[in-house]
Amino acid sequence: MNDSPHHHPVVTRLVDGRICAYRPSSSAVGELAPVAVFRPVAGDEVVSPAVPADLARAYYATRDGVVCVAADGQQVWRFGFAPEQGRSWSHAPNCALAPDGRSVWVYQPDVMAGRGEADLWTVLDAATGALLGRAELKTVGQGGEQWVDRASGAMLLDVGEGQDGTTVYRGTLTEDGLRVEHLPWDDRCPIGMSPDGRHLLTVDHGQEDATVLALPGGEVQLTLALGDFGDDAEPEAVVEWSGGYLDADTLLLVLAGETEDEQEWFRTYRVDAHDGRVLGELTTHGEHAYDLQPLGDGSWLTRGPAGHPVRWLAR
Numbered sequence: 009m010n011d012s013p014h015h016h017p018v019v020t021r022l023v024d025g026r027i028c029a030y031r032p033s034s035s036a037v038g039e040l041a042p043v044a045v046f047r048p049v050a051g052d053e054v055v056s057p058a059v060p061a062d063l064a065r066a067y068y069a070t071r072d073g074v075v076c077v078a079a080d081g082q083q084v085w086r087f088g089f090a091p092e093q094g095r096s097w098s099h100a101p102n103c104a105l106a107p108d109g110r111s112v113w114v115y116q117p118d119v120m121a122g123r124g125e126a127d128l129w130t131v132l133d134a135a136t137g138a139l140l141g142r143a144e145l146k147t148v149g150q151g152g153e154q155w156v157d158r159a160s161g162a163m164l165l166d167v168g169e170g171q172d173g174t175t176v177y178r179g180t181l182t183e184d185g186l187r188v189e190h191l192p193w194d195d196r197c198p199i200g201m202s203p204d205g206r207h208l209l210t211v212d213h214g215q216e217d218a219t220v221l222a223l224p225g226g227e228v229q230l231t232l233a234l235g236d237f238g239d240d241a242e243p244e245a246v247v248e249w250s251g252g253y254l255d256a257d258t259l260l261l262v263l264a265g266e267t268e269d270e271q272e273w274f275r276t277y278r279v280d281a282h283d284g285r286v287l288g289e290l291t292t293h294g295e296h297a298y299d300l301q302p303l304g305d306g307s308w309l310t311r312g313p314a315g316h317p318v319r320w321l322a323r
């Protein structure tokens with residue numbers, strides 16, 4: 009297991025209204041203590057936080073903009089979405105940091121927010137909040153998740169459109185602005201990236217299978233259908249959009265469903281990342297199917313009783 013302090017990106021959680029940053033890449037297990045804590049600007053509702061490796065600042069998206077705050081809680085800059093809505097809608101903007109920490113990438117679900125006829129993908133200068141690039145997307149998303157595509161040096165954006173499925177884009181910041189490529193992976197939801205950044209684990213929007221794609225091209229490397237779980241794939245079971253890479257050789261996939269008396273259940277399985285063999289069930293200690301964040305080094309995080317992440321190690 010690689011315990012370098014920079015092996016994992018900083019993990020963030022909202023705890024008691026504060027943005028807490030953690031470094032899970034250590035030999036310690038159990039509840040993690042934050043290595044930095046940031047206070048959002050008074051009145052801001054934090055939707056999506058991000059903290060760089062140097063822990064000098066915190067960035068977060070609200071429903072109306074992106075804010076950067078210093079360690080003392082003072083606002084450094086604010087980039088507002090226009091027009092400001094001033095109330096909660098069903099949209100959830102997302103912000104993420106580029107690997108070098110020099111830019112903040114923001115998904116704006118502006119159609120759902122009633123701001124315009126196109127969602128936006130925006131790139132801001134992390135130091136100043138200046139606009140570096142922006143592109144209109146052909147989506148009507150409720151939210152999105154961003155991934156660093158280390159194989160190409162770009163960013164990936166997965167936009168969830170509810171019943172209409174999901175759309176994945178690759179974005180590259182150039183001298184001319186933001187260049188966006190619509191990837192041919194419609195209705196495949198990314199849930200995890202391999203530790204070396206060369207493979208992406210996805211789940212079918214209909215939740216019938218999981219597929220590993222090669223990056224950056226998207227070639228199918230492995231598909232695991234519900235039937236491959238044998239008797240464990242109970243009637244009406246689905247593959248949840250939860251899991252990821254436990255380590256370079258092992259996937260974590262979650263099956264879920266309901267019993268005849270409508271009691272919800274979920275089970276997490278270890279799967280060989282190369283040939284798709286189901287290796288057995290894993291007890292994650294999570295409260296629900298989505299209380300699971302694999303770290304790629306043989307460990308994973310769940311949510312502790314106080315809101316801080318708890319790190320578990322596969323034995």
